[in-house]
Amino acid sequence: MTPFTPPTADQLLAIRVNAGIEELATTERFVHAEGDLVEAIVEGVGQFAAGEFAPLNRKGDLEGARLENGRVRLPEGFEAAYQAYVEQGWNAIASPIAHGGQGLPFTLACNVLENLGAANMAFTLLPMLSVGAIEALEHHGSPAQQAMYLPKLVSGEWSGTMNLTEPAAGSDVGALRSTAEPIESGEHAGKYRITGQKIYITWGEHDLASNIVHLVLARLPGAPEGSRGISLFVVPKYHVNADGSLGPHNDLRCVSIEHKLGINASPTCVMSYGDNGECIGELVGAENKGLAAMFTMMNNARINVGNQGVQIGERATQAALAYARDRVQSARAGSPNKTPVAIIEHPDVRRMILRMKALTEGARALLYYCAGQVDRGNLGDVAAGMRGEIIVPMLKAWGTDIGVEVAGLGIQIHGGMGFVEETGAAQHWRDSRIAPIYEGTNGIQAADLVTRKLGLDGGAALIALFETIAREAAGEAALAGLARDCIAIACWMKDEASLDDRLAGSVPFCTMAAVCVAGWQLMKQGEAVAAGAAPALAETKPVTVRFFLDRIVPEAAGLKAGAVAGADLLYALPAAVLVG
Incomplete structure (x- = not known):
């Protein structure tokens, strides 16, 4: 497998141009996020990821996580790498200072995960889930819960999980059946007995952290049906004593782990709570x-x-580039010299390489623009916070779709060697394929965009985004045209289309919207590089930006017909006819 080289220069460009880190550093809350520190973090975590996480990527894929007597075992090297991650403080970058964090922008936490995940996606799911648990307890936990759980979660000494899905309740979370019974007396008075089974729990069991803090959705007695009757509980693997020390094992266990297409080093667990009626949790x-x-x-x-x-x-x-540079096959078409050349010299391979680079850099620009808006929202900028909310489904859906596409192109460039496992190209695709599915399928993200997010501020927030792009991209005809198309579709969906029509066109519209915002942010990168920013990218960035604006943007514009086609044709055949 090709070694991982952190794309530090491109990351710093995106953090500065798209997230606007220098502006964030002028605020009291993020005053420490100045240039030298930002560079040190990006360079430092990149080196850490390349040195500690990347060497375990192939090993984790081949050996995987395994369940032995109720305990999940990871390949040799994972425990040492995780402890190094904790000791160096990478888990605490954006966490609250009051609980041991560094209080830096969310943008920099995104960079930590980007580097770690590029080095080893399966392993990085462990800290990724912990970051989410910290956020949930920070916003919704009681002071006592925050004091008990957050310092250890922030340091990474403990890890966190999210327990939603059940065998009978997948995307329809409101159908869950797990229960929580209030405890009226005894040592656990005021707490709850949790009973139920959860599936697809990422890093639900392991020994890398000394405790696992499960956040579990369950129903109280007499709760309303559906999603209106769901409560959240914190359920630790080990009980926590008043002094913070660990007590006995809670009544929960990992029943099995899934055998998956990819992310084999990430234990995806079936968790059982309360087999003996003594699983204790607290209401959050x-x-x-x-x-x-x-x-x-x-x-x-x-x-x-x-x-x-x-x-x-x-x-x-990176893997495709390395292979295309070294793999020699056939002479260049039309060349009088019949000497075989590296395949990177052939036009279609060049097309695929540039597409991979342009899509990846576009998604990175979108990621950091979204992160910067989230940071501004956390500072009290309501409009920026709303824009961040609008971009989330675009980022999740299109970002993961391009991950799959780029990984597939990587296999194509490797040719037959990509289809066999020894090069590692197949692992990238296998690992990528889960991302459009979990945390809400990409269809759910698109539905969210055309319903809840379109409805924010009566549609004005979404439309204003594309009006800004159309104005600022006036010199880029294709991009400005795509922005105007997005405005027209949004207005049609808001004012004329039925709900079925909106949902039928949601996926193509979501793609159009994401490409439009990503293209806009790449355009800004190109302008910054032309003005002297990121000299290391002065040769490459203009080409990838041009490729995106000239090739990816017009493709997205071609999705307009599907976005406004309506739902009638989808239901022209009865379900019985479709299934034969």
């Missing part, structure tokens, strides 16, 4: 408001899953 937030509390964690996770598209795209592109 208000009764029956658990889904709203969990959504804090889910929203964070959706950004980080979109980040995974960037991660796998970067790793697959």
Whole structure:
């Protein structure tokens, strides 16, 4: 497998231009996020990821996680790498200072995960879930819960999980059956007995952290049906004593781990709670408001899953470039010299390489623009926070779609050697394929965009985004045209289309919207490089930006017909006829 080289220069450009880190550093909260520190973090975590996480990527894929007597075992080297991660403080970058974090912008936490995930996507799911648990408890936990759990989660000494899915409740979380019974007396009075089974719990069991803090959705007695009757509970693997020390094992266990297409080093667990009636948890937030509390964690996770598209795209592109440079086959078409050349000299391979680079860099620009808007929202900028919310489904859906596409192109460039396992190109695609599915399928993200996000501020927030792009991209006809198309579709969906029509066109519209915003942000990168920013990218960046604007943007514009076609044709055949 090709070694991982951190794309530090491109990351710093995106952090400065798209996230606007220098502006963030002028605020009191983020005053320490100045240039030297930002560079040190980006360079430092890149080196750490390349040195500690990347060497375990192939080993983790081949050996995988395994369940032995109820305990999940990871390949040799994972425990030492995770402890090094904790000791160097990478888990605490953006966490609250009050609980041991560094209080830096979310943008920099995204960069930590980008580097770690490009080095080893399966391993990075462990800290990624912990970041979400921290966010949920920070916003919804009681002071006592925050004091008990956050310092250890922030340091990484403990890890966190998110427990939503059940065998009978996948995307329809409101159908879950896990229960929580109030405890009226005894040593656990005021707490709850949790009973139920959860599936697809990422890093639900392992020994790398000394405790695992499970955030579990369950129903209280008499709770309303559906999503309105769900509460959130914190359920630790080991009970925590009043002094913070660990007590006995809670009544929960990992029943099995899934055998998956990819991310083999990430244990995806079936968790059973309360087999003996003694699984103890605490209510987080208000009764029956658990889904709203969990959504804090889910929203964070959706950004980080979109980040995974960037991660796998970067790793697959690096591998494809290395192979195309070294693989010699056939003379250049039309050349009088019949000497075989490296395949990177052939036009279609060049097309694929440039497409991989342009898509990955576009997704990275979108990621950091989104992160910068989230940071501004956290500072109290309501409009920026709303824009961040609007971009999340675009980032999660399109970002992960391009991760799969770029990984697939990587296999194509490797040819037959990509289809066999020894080069590692197939692993990139296998690992990438889960990202469009978990944390809300990409269809759910697109539906969210054309319903809840389109409805923000009566549609004005979404439309204003594309009006800005159309104005600023006036010199780029294709990009400005795509922005105007997005405005027209949004207005049609808002004012004329039925709900079925909106949902039928949601996926092509989501892609159009994401490409439009990504192209806009890449355009800004190109302008910055032309003005002297990032000299190391002065030769490459103009070409990848041009490729995106000239080739990717017009493709996205071609999706307009599908976005406004409506739902009638989808239901022209009865379901019985479709299934034969």
